[in-house]
Amino acid sequence: MALDFLAGCAGGVAGVLVGHPFDTVKVRLQVQSVDKPQYRGTLHCFQAIIKQESVLGLYRGLGSPLLGLTFINALVFGVQGNTLRALGRDSPLNQFLAGAAAGAIQCVICCPMELAKTRLQLQEAGPARTYRGPLDCLAQIYRQEGLRGVNRGMASTLLRETPSFGVYFLTYDVLTRALGCEPGDRLLVPKLLLAGGTSGIASWLSTYPVDVVKSRLQADGLQGAPRYRGMVDCVRQSYRDEGWRVFTRGLASTLLRAFPVNAATFATVTVVLSYARGEEARLEGDAGSAALAQPSSL
Numbered sequence: 001m002a003l004d005f006l007a008g009c010a011g012g013v014a015g016v017l018v019g020h021p022f023d024t025v026k027v028r029l030q031v032q033s034v035d036k037p038q039y040r041g042t043l044h045c046f047q048a049i050i051k052q053e054s055v056l057g058l059y060r061g062l063g064s065p066l067l068g069l070t071f072i073n074a075l076v077f078g079v080q081g082n083t084l085r086a087l088g089r090d091s092p093l094n095q096f097l098a099g100a101a102a103g104a105i106q107c108v109i110c111c112p113m114e115l116a117k118t119r120l121q122l123q124e125a126g127p128a129r130t131y132r133g134p135l136d137c138l139a140q141i142y143r144q145e146g147l148r149g150v151n152r153g154m155a156s157t158l159l160r161e162t163p164s165f166g167v168y169f170l171t172y173d174v175l176t177r178a179l180g181c182e183p184g185d186r187l188l189v190p191k192l193l194l195a196g197g198t199s200g201i202a203s204w205l206s207t208y209p210v211d212v213v214k215s216r217l218q219a220d221g222l223q224g225a226p227r228y229r230g231m232v233d234c235v236r237q238s239y240r241d242e243g244w245r246v247f248t249r250g251l252a253s254t255l256l257r258a259f260p261v262n263a264a265t266f267a268t269v270t271v272v273l274s275y276a277r278g279e280e281a282r283l284e285g286d287a288g289s290a291a292l293a294q295p296s297s298l
Contacts, residue, residue: 004081005074007272012073015265016065021058022257023065024049027121029250030212031219034242042253061120064134068113075109076102077269080169095173096166103165104158111157112138112150118218156214156231160207168203172196172266183274192270193263200262204254209247211254213238 025045032038039045049057083098084090116134119141123129131137141149175195181188204211213234220226220234228234238246 003273003276004078007269007276008074008077009070010272011077011265011269012070013066014268015073015261016062016069018264019257019261020062020065021046022253022261023117024058024060024121025253026250026257027118027215027219029253030215031118031122034246042250042256045253061117061134064113064117064120064137067134068109068117072106072109072113073265073269075106076165079105080165092170092174095170099169100162100166102169103161103163107154107157107161110161111152111154114157114214115141115150115152115218118215119222122219122222152220153214153217156210156217160210160214164203164207167206168199168262171202172199175199189267189271192267196266197259197263199266200258201255203262204258208251208254212247212249 025042028045028049029039029042039048046058053060080098080102083101084094087094087098113134116131116137119137120131120134123131131140138150141152145152172195175198176192179191179195181191181195185191213231216234216238217228217231220228228237
């Protein structure tokens with residue numbers, strides 16, 4: 001179990017460093033005004049942020065996911081591995097259930113972390129900024145709105161994470177088996193990257209509209225009076241004002257981000273686990289236990 005958590009930490013760091021610029025673009029596209037849009041699309045958003053704020057602007061709010069996602073990934077891979085072992089049989093249904101359980105549990109950390117990240121990504125740059133960092137952001141929200149404010153968007157986060165993580169681990173397991181990911185294969189790392197990246201895309205596609213709603217709820221009230229009374233009201237107002245396309249806003253940058261982030265995450269986790277298992281096998285003299293350790297079938 002300790003190896004599950006260690007590998008998850010390593011995968012989390014790799015994923016955050018690769019994907020945070022894409023996430024910044026996604027959030028800004030999701031919450032911009034339909035009447036006065038600041039960005040014309042994904043590429044324009046990238047260019048505008050770099051021009052106005054330098055490359056560091058793409059990494060605004062990095063502290064929150066770097067701290068949070070490292071622990072979240074450790075939690076996710078630990079819970080998924082232990083749930084799968086508890087279910088007893090490695091079947092597609094159990095892969096989905098184990099992933100869904102991991103996704104639901106990590107929402108307790110994920111929701112406040114993403115709230116802080118969203119607020120930091122959207123605040124104005126310079127000395128007039130409202131928040132000094134993720135902890136200061138959450139502290140201010142707690143003082144003003146209490147525990148309910150810190151957990152704003154929890155229902156939509158649960159609706160997003162529970163099924164998406166089921167799809168995530170199920171897709172990875174199916175692809176690694178189909179691609180024949182075995183120790184000693186000279187194409188092992190490319191296969192792991194392909195399986196991990198594709199799993200991330202499938203996961204996001206399965207629940208992306210819910211993510212748009214979550215981002216809008218968590219950004220609500222940052223620039224003016226709050227607009228939404230809850231998740232259903234957010235869906236109704238967004239659809240009425242902007243049509244169904246609003247629920248796909250930012251999808252391009254999300255999918256661009258999903259492949260490299262999840263490729264890096266899953267490949268790192270699998271390599272760390274395989275190396276650790278190989279060391280155990282070497283120390284114990286048991287060559288049979290040095291097989292590729294896939295996080296979805298521990």
